[in-house]
Amino acid sequence: MKYTKSILIIIIFILLFCLLNQLVKPKYSETLREGSLTREYYKETKNHEVIFLGDCEVYANFSPMVLYEEAGITSYVRGNSQQLINQSYYILKETLKYEIPKVVVFNVNSMREDENQKNEAYNRLILDDMKWSQEKINLINTSMTSEENFLSYIFPILRYHSRFSKLTSEDFTYLFKNKTNSFNGFLVNKNIKPYTSFPTKKTLANYTFKSENYEYLQKITDLCKENNIKLILIKAPSLYPYWYDEYEEQIKDFALKNNINYYNLLDMKDLIGLDYQTDTYDGGLHLNLYGATKLSKYFANILKENYNLTDYRNNKEVSNIYNQKLKDYNKLIKEVNL
Amino acid sequence: MKKTINIFIAIFIIILLTTGCGENKNKESKENTTYTFSYNNKNLVLGEEFKKEEIGEPLDYSEVASCAFEGLDKTYTYEHFELTTFPDGEKDKIYSIYFLDNEITTNEGIKIGDTKEDLISKYGDNYQQEDNLYAYKIDKTSLKFIIEDNSIISIEYSYDA
Numbered sequence: 001m002k003y004t005k006s007i008l009i010i011i012i013f014i015l016l017f018c019l020l021n022q023l024v025k026p027k028y029s030e031t032l033r034e035g036s037l038t039r040e041y042y043k044e045t046k047n048h049e050v051i052f053l054g055d056c057e058v059y060a061n062f063s064p065m066v067l068y069e070e071a072g073i074t075s076y077v078r079g080n081s082q083q084l085i086n087q088s089y090y091i092l093k094e095t096l097k098y099e100i101p102k103v104v105v106f107n108v109n110s111m112r113e114d115e116n117q118k119n120e121a122y123n124r125l126i127l128d129d130m131k132w133s134q135e136k137i138n139l140i141n142t143s144m145t146s147e148e149n150f151l152s153y154i155f156p157i158l159r160y161h162s163r164f165s166k167l168t169s170e171d172f173t174y175l176f177k178n179k180t181n182s183f184n185g186f187l188v189n190k191n192i193k194p195y196t197s198f199p200t201k202k203t204l205a206n207y208t209f210k211s212e213n214y215e216y217l218q219k220i221t222d223l224c225k226e227n228n229i230k231l232i233l234i235k236a237p238s239l240y241p242y243w244y245d246e247y248e249e250q251i252k253d254f255a256l257k258n259n260i261n262y263y264n265l266l267d268m269k270d271l272i273g274l275d276y277q278t279d280t281y282d283g284g285l286h287l288n289l290y291g292a293t294k295l296s297k298y299f300a301n302i303l304k305e306n307y308n309l310t311d312y313r314n315n316k317e318v319s320n321i322y323n324q325k326l327k328d329y330n331k332l333i334k335e336v337n338l
Numbered sequence: 339m340k341k342t343i344n345i346f347i348a349i350f351i352i353i354l355l356t357t358g359c360g361e362n363k364n365k366e367s368k369e370n371t372t373y374t375f376s377y378n379n380k381n382l383v384l385g386e387e388f389k390k391e392e393i394g395e396p397l398d399y400s401e402v403a404s405c406a407f408e409g410l411d412k413t414y415t416y417e418h419f420e421l422t423t424f425p426d427g428e429k430d431k432i433y434s435i436y437f438l439d440n441e442i443t444t445n446e447g448i449k450i451g452d453t454k455e456d457l458i459s460k461y462g463d464n465y466q467q468e469d470n471l472y473a474y475k476i477d478k479t480s481l482k483f484i485i486e487d488n489s490i491i492s493i494e495y496s497y498d499a
Binding site for chain 2: 034
């Protein structure tokens, strides 16, 4: 009897501990929607022929709904805020456990980063709701800032205990459920903030990408080859941070040496029809819904004409799923002010 | 068994106490010594609040939002330099000062176009070099010079926020 009582106390303690962990963890539902992107992938039907990989320049700029509507392409965006190239590599590895796409589109913006993640908050957005796997363990180990520790990823309460005094209704509403914020990894933003100016293009001491970034780009390339996936490199048409000519040359060299197609969509902004007075929600860093729609239509045609992808609009099973998504998507962009 | 429970709870409390939460890292009190740049007889101290009214209206102004979080990095362009701030609560603090031409000097008298010898005569040789970048550091502030063909082509003050 004595032992039963003690075991019961331990079980209650563990349950309470788990509940508190869940309570203090950010919910990424109504606020900080970007934190929901990693977890939303797990709920998806895994039949995507195209996977977009990269940072905010993919989740804000490419709409899989438009790719489907335009060319019947099934795609998903596995991008996160400030997702560095080492993180993209592990996200891709994880993705390949669920599905093998025909094409991976990697945005090369993160190649210019010369340091590891400096802001812990971005690691949390990517990792907090990632399913546990060897990839997650590796990702944490390669991403952690010097102030972070591994244990706090296992027990969020160790990191977020100070949120006890800042809990909001969102924390209780989404304690045991989540809100889906994206459409196949694309975050809709309808705001318009025209381009005005950016800081001066500074002289850099060194324009060469750091060797670690090259290593991960090679790993992504090799991983795609091993899985018979066509890798495409792109530079999304975001005006800032600056994409120097020296960066462009290095990517072109890498693409040529590895027989990879590279599209600098920044150079194609006029062909795409982008107007940075109306097509961006933050003055030219990210495209809004209108800009993303133009870009996605343009890119859908590149994919359709060059990469032998299936037009799933003629597939009843898949089209049923996507038509419902499209209905929800069109309803959302008409009714909600995002 | 009671002993086991006590040990269990003790371990939990120790972990909780010894694990840093990391949330207040940006709120550390600032050290006294930093690099300072003077303009219009006002000292612009890196990491301190920027008070635009003290040095006058800029020629241009731009904002850069972060990917997911609230707050803007603001850049004020003056005739000879560009000053960028970062948000810290309600305040905008000075993050960097970047020289645009050779019409201004650092407080120690170095300007764009000076030589490496000029630089060392003013700042000494206690710099950190990476390629052609020469960085002098005091606590959380850096003064960085890029030198090409023995001529300074870039000068920037920056703060490690």
